[in-house]
Amino acid sequence: MDMDADTVDWPRFLTRWSAEWADAQRDEVDPSPEDETSRREGWLGYAPADGADIAALEERLGCELPPSYCEFLRVSNGWRHAGGFVRELAGTEDAHWHEDAHHLGDTFDAAWDDEDNPPEVRAQVGLWARALQLHVDSDATYLLLDPADVGPDGEWAVREWAGWHAAEPRRYPSFAAYMVAMHQEFHHLESGSRGQRNLGFVNETTREQDAAVGRARTLSLRGDYEEAARLLTAAAKYGRPYGDELRDQIVRLGGVPGFGRLQPLPCDSAYLSDLLPLAAAVLRDSGRGAEGRLFADPEVFPDTARAAADILREVAAGTWRYTPGGAFGEAVDAAREKARWGDTDTAWGILRAAIPRWESLGPDHIAPLGLLADPVLAMVLTPERRRELLATPRGGEQGPGPAPTGDLDPVGLSWLVRPEGLGSGRRSAFRLVLVEGAAPAELPDLIGSSTVLAPPLRAWDVHHPPGRRQPSQGEDKALLSVGRAAPGWSFGIDVEPLPFVGDGLISPAPAASARGGHAIVVWYEPRPGAEVFHLSVARAGDPLYALTVRAGAVEETAGALPAELAPHALGFTTPGEQPQRAAAARALDAVAERHGLTLPRLALTQGRLHSFESVPWSRPPDPGDFRWTAAIG
Incomplete structure (x- = not known):
């Protein structure tokens, strides 16, 4: 009717x-x-x-x-x-x-x-x-x-x-x-x-609305999520089973306006695999802990409380991993391996190709929501990619499929020095090591104070762990988030460095290049009136060239600078915040073009990367100590 x-x-x-x-x-x-x-x-x-x-x-x-x-x-x-x-x-x-x-x-x-x-x-x-x-x-x-x-x-x-x-x-x-x-x-x-349905309440209206839910589920799996959401919205008003549950999944993936607020229940088919981890992740990210909540109470949910407690603990610690199994699960594992080193575009390509092989766990499950709870993969799913996921046929259904979203990481390196290049609210200061011929996991062995990589963390958590004290200038050990910069290259970047130390700098480039390839160090500090740009390059353990500019004055050049990196050609000799920023951008793009380098902006601004503490980048001043960056051969 x-x-x-x-x-x-x-x-x-x-x-x-x-x-x-x-x-x-x-x-x-x-x-x-x-x-x-x-x-x-x-x-x-x-x-x-x-x-x-x-x-x-x-x-x-x-x-x-x-x-x-x-x-x-x-x-x-x-x-x-x-x-x-x-x-x-x-x-x-x-x-x-x-x-x-x-x-x-x-x-x-x-x-x-x-x-x-x-x-x-x-x-x-x-x-x-x-x-x-x-x-x-x-x-x-x-x-x-x-x-x-x-x-x-x-x-x-x-x-x-x-x-x-x-x-x-x-x-x-x-x-x-x-x-x-x-x-x-x-x-x-x-x-x-929910969870206590009156199964005896059956009539012409309930049959019509249940049929609408069935059509909506099929449409959703075929990629027509907007029409599915329309049908589910109406069915949910009648209290029909799965109406709220399925629409909530479309909302959480950004397919239609709304706020995903449905609490998971053990009767949900994807309760432990997708829904509970996502609910716990939302609580964690909002600053409200999920520990001790009723999900893990054996008096409330005796059959699932123990498993729920494990999930809540792992989500709070950032160690929970989405493991759906099957062919799609294999793709999830491969995508995570790419994403944890910053290669989010490749990670999304792997997931995109595998979405048609995703399998539903039940009639109330239409999408792999567990991806949104995985601490490494969640940021790969940008709003545009979430909608692409929804529009992709899956779960055994066929459909036309959406146009693919483009890659997100920019070419070159100049975006690093643009306002908010490293994320909203950041002042754009950073120090960066780019290493040829070494995997990201090998960087601690080359320039680390220990050889242990921390689990993937957000940049804020890298720099603000509980109980960490601010290092002094004399023990300036950079906290470097690491990943892959290009085929054959790795990077380590510190987005909250101490102030630049000038002639007290100990460039890590020679040590980082010990495996035989190039190593490039960049330190950028955009303080108005005291802008700093430092570049030092080494190969096979030997310094090649270096450049340091402060507030429009060239403080140091060493070695045979390539012509495209000459300070006057880049515009460093013009003082002022904007000219110095523009010169730094040109220098970074010249380095990127020379060596074929990129950096994963999405991973650096929104993702979780492994990190480690480097050896000191500076040494305390001693009487009569003539400090220099490196001997130039």
């Missing part, structure tokens, strides 16, 4: 509602005489109002009534059990102006009339004094038709308010829209809650 509020077939709609209500009440013990009559006769309404009844009401009120309320009255002159909280709805005899009978206008009007409120809020001022009251008997619920809120079709908006739900009055654009919503509310209440 078409439940569009604009085209309600009132006789059919009200007859079906009445029959469904009567069937739901068949086991009710000791009903009221009125309810017993309604159940026996299969009718929640009254005799129709005729034209004279409606005309008399309009004359008493002094106005013409909105169309859908009049159409309703011509079928039933009043109604019982409109939803769960209005027991009696007014017909022509009982409808009357509310006239702020309970003095609610004083409180509401003062709040609504605030000049900072948007127009639609301020338009409610005077509602309680002017509205037509339609509730006759209710559970502290007020139902008002607003003659000042009229649509182009002549419909008056309905406002529903109950003090016990502590919110603004709900607005429905017409009486018909309100009645459709109350039919949905009746269904939602009778269908039961």
